Amino acid sequence: MNQQTAQRNDTTANGDSAEDRVRIFDTTLRDGEQAPGFSMDRRAKLCMAQALETLGVDILEAGFPQASPDDFAAVEEIARTLRTATVCALARCQTGDIDTAARALEHAKSSRIHLFLSTSPLHREHKLGMSKQQVVETAIASIEHARKYCADIEFSAEDAMRTEPEFLIEVFSAAIAAGATTVNVPDTVGYITPSEMLERITYLRQHVRDAHKAVFSTHCHDDLGMAVANSLAAVSAGARQVECTINGIGERAGNAALEEIVMALKVRAPHFGLRTGIDTRKLHPTSRLLTQLTGQVVQRNKAIVGDNAFAHESGIHQHGMLKHRDTYEIMHPQDVGISETTLVLGKHSGRHALRQRLEALGHTVDDEAMESIFKRFKALADRKREVRDEDLEALALGQDPDATGPWHFTQLHTTSHLGGSASATVKLRHDDGREIGEAAIGDGPVDAVLRAIERATDTDMVLTGFQVRAISEGGDAQGHAQLSARHAKRDWHGSSVSTDIIEATAHAALAIVNRIERHAHERSDAPALGATA
Numbered sequence: 001m002n003q004q005t006a007q008r009n010d011t012t013a014n015g016d017s018a019e020d021r022v023r024i025f026d027t028t029l030r031d032g033e034q035a036p037g038f039s040m041d042r043r044a045k046l047c048m049a050q051a052l053e054t055l056g057v058d059i060l061e062a063g064f065p066q067a068s069p070d071d072f073a074a075v076e077e078i079a080r081t082l083r084t085a086t087v088c089a090l091a092r093c094q095t096g097d098i099d100t101a102a103r104a105l106e107h108a109k110s111s112r113i114h115l116f117l118s119t120s121p122l123h124r125e126h127k128l129g130m131s132k133q134q135v136v137e138t139a140i141a142s143i144e145h146a147r148k149y150c151a152d153i154e155f156s157a158e159d160a161m162r163t164e165p166e167f168l169i170e171v172f173s174a175a176i177a178a179g180a181t182t183v184n185v186p187d188t189v190g191y192i193t194p195s196e197m198l199e200r201i202t203y204l205r206q207h208v209r210d211a212h213k214a215v216f217s218t219h220c221h222d223d224l225g226m227a228v229a230n231s232l233a234a235v236s237a238g239a240r241q242v243e244c245t246i247n248g249i250g251e252r253a254g255n256a257a258l259e260e261i262v263m264a265l266k267v268r269a270p271h272f273g274l275r276t277g278i279d280t281r282k283l284h285p286t287s288r289l290l291t292q293l294t295g296q297v298v299q300r301n302k303a304i305v306g307d308n309a310f311a312h313e314s315g316i317h318q319h320g321m322l323k324h325r326d327t328y329e330i331m332h333p334q335d336v337g338i339s340e341t342t343l344v345l346g347k348h349s350g351r352h353a354l355r356q357r358l359e360a361l362g363h364t365v366d367d368e369a370m371e372s373i374f375k376r377f378k379a380l381a382d383r384k385r386e387v388r389d390e391d392l393e394a395l396a397l398g399q400d401p402d403a404t405g406p407w408h409f410t411q412l413h414t415t416s417h418l419g420g421s422a423s424a425t426v427k428l429r430h431d432d433g434r435e436i437g438e439a440a441i442g443d444g445p446v447d448a449v450l451r452a453i454e455r456a457t458d459t460d461m462v463l464t465g466f467q468v469r470a471i472s473e474g475g476d477a478q479g480h481a482q483l484s485a486r487h488a489k490r491d492w493h494g495s496s497v498s499t500d501i502i503e504a505t506a507h508a509a510l511a512i513v514n515r516i517e518r519h520a521h522e523r524s525d526a527p528a529l530g531a532t533a
């Protein structure tokens with residue numbers, strides 16, 4: 001293991017009042033992965049580690065090598081692969097853990113061993129069965145042992161925020177004297193408030209012996225929803241490393257969300273006067289990658305990376321946004337890697353946004369027609385959650401957006417075989433009296449059904465989105481299939497519900513085909529309702 005990282009710490013060590021750089025210590029692959037539902041195998045961890053390095057994290061905690069052979073292998077592979085980020089491995093204050101961590105990090109370009117030991121009275125008494133003195137001695141012995149392998153040593157006082165502040169001074173002073181280059185003050189159980197955090201870090205920085213020789217760090221959990229606020233309070237008090245995770249994943253309610261901390265420091269730069277090395281345009285893609293690797297979606301209203309973070313449905317906000325985007329957005333979606341703001345049309349939308357969308361779709365609408373379309377739009381929006389472009393076109397053209405057909409299923413049959421191809425047979429009836437049957441094979445029954453429908457209806461479409469979600473519980477749950485497809489340079493959407501997810505998917509696909517055909521038909525012969533297209 002090389003010794004470069006310690007020099008990096010020295011040159012940017014805490015206590016230098018000119019220092020304005022906050023190190024981002026990412027623990028998505030350690031604390032994040034520890035949470036139920038977020039386990040990742042070695043391949044997934046390597047893929048995520050590469051994305052995190054590209055994002056620009058300073059230190060990447062790759063895992064806890066003593067935990068399992070696969071975690072050891074994951075840390076080892078990440079250590080061999082990464083070039084710019086410091087790769088960190090977690091270890092208890094036990095010789096075996098430290099030796100294992102050191103072995104896993106052996107080939108890293110830049111490495112760190114992260115040692116932790118509980119310091120709070122609760123943990124000392126009930127978990128470790130150690131006196132204060134034993135805690136200090138164990139920490140010192142472990143740091144000294146780890147220093148034989150690596151110059152960059154982080155020491156975490158687990159449950160620091162429920163530890164006597166004077167004892168923390170003793171522990172951290174001893175840790176720095178033994179060679180720790182980063183001292184981490186974790187709020188392990190998400191207990192502290194921002195004002196207390198500010199006070200605690202300030203106090204520690206003032207009283208810990210040789211505090212300037214180490215970087216102060218924090219690691220906050222979100223049990224009371226204050227992890228990000230507490231992390232920001234810590235940096236305001238002089239901490240220059242924050243430990244955080246993508247999407248805020250982690251034990252229980254999670255860790256502080258990396259994207260929120262980074263964007264708070266960027267958007268409120270005049271307030272904090274601090275910067276990070278993160279390429280913020282990669283935040284959204286990195287968040288998406290994590291959801292793909294873990295299968296755990298992000299809630300819509302999640303700050304920075306949620307689907308609604310740059311989406312507006314209410315008319316008053318949309319009107320403001322159309323006049324000046326800063327009225328309701330404090331950052332640009334492009335700054336976090338989202339292509340654009342979306343104005344979603346729904347029951348809360350007003351005339352300004354509706355007119356803007358109709359115009360974008362090529363419909364210039366006079367005021368009288370607008371009133372009529374708006375009334376029908378509101379009635380439709382009360383029934384549907386979201387009004388799509390195809391619904392708006394139907395409204396603009398004076399058509400019924402609830403229309404069904406012209407194609408209807410009379411037969412649908414699919415087969416699939418383990419490890420083999422799948423096939424689908426469909427029979428469709430058209431409102432003009434035609435009845436057409438087609439069969440197709442595909443990579444799975446969904447692919448086969450889509451191909452058979454395309455052939456039967458002579459419609460080309462490229463599937464761009466496919467989601468099936470259970471909307472009730474149990475083995476007989478209703479599946480809601482949502483499909484998006486591209487046809488004639490436009491996006492089309494269809495959805496359907498069934499206890500059979502293949503059937504729901506087939507109906508959603510046929511809904512798209514029907515919309516495309518109705519649209520072509522309406523455009524060719526229906527005069528617009530006071531609208532010109």
Ligand SMILES: CC(=O)SCCNC(=O)CCNC(=O)[C@H](O)C(C)(C)COP(=O)(O)OP(=O)(O)OC[C@H]1O[C@@H](n2cnc3c(N)ncnc32)[C@H](O)[C@@H]1OP(=O)(O)O
Nearest residue numbers: 031034064066067068092093094116117118127128158188
């Ligand atoms: C706050 C945090 O997030 S800390 C990190 C938590 N992460 C994890 O625990 C994930 C990985 N963990 C594991 O895979 C397992 O717990 C292992 C392999 C590390 C250990 O497994 P086991 O040896 O079976 O022990 P187990 O987990 O049941 O109990 C923990 C032991 O570690 C001891 N211990 C806990 N923390 C520390 C520490 N920081 N330093 C030294 N010993 C510690 C406990 O006192 C207990 O010791 P005991 O076995 O002598 O009673």
Ligand SMILES: CC(C)C(=O)C(=O)O
Nearest residue numbers: 116156158186188219
């Ligand atoms: C290992 C430490 C930093 C930790 O995860 C915690 O205290 O939550």
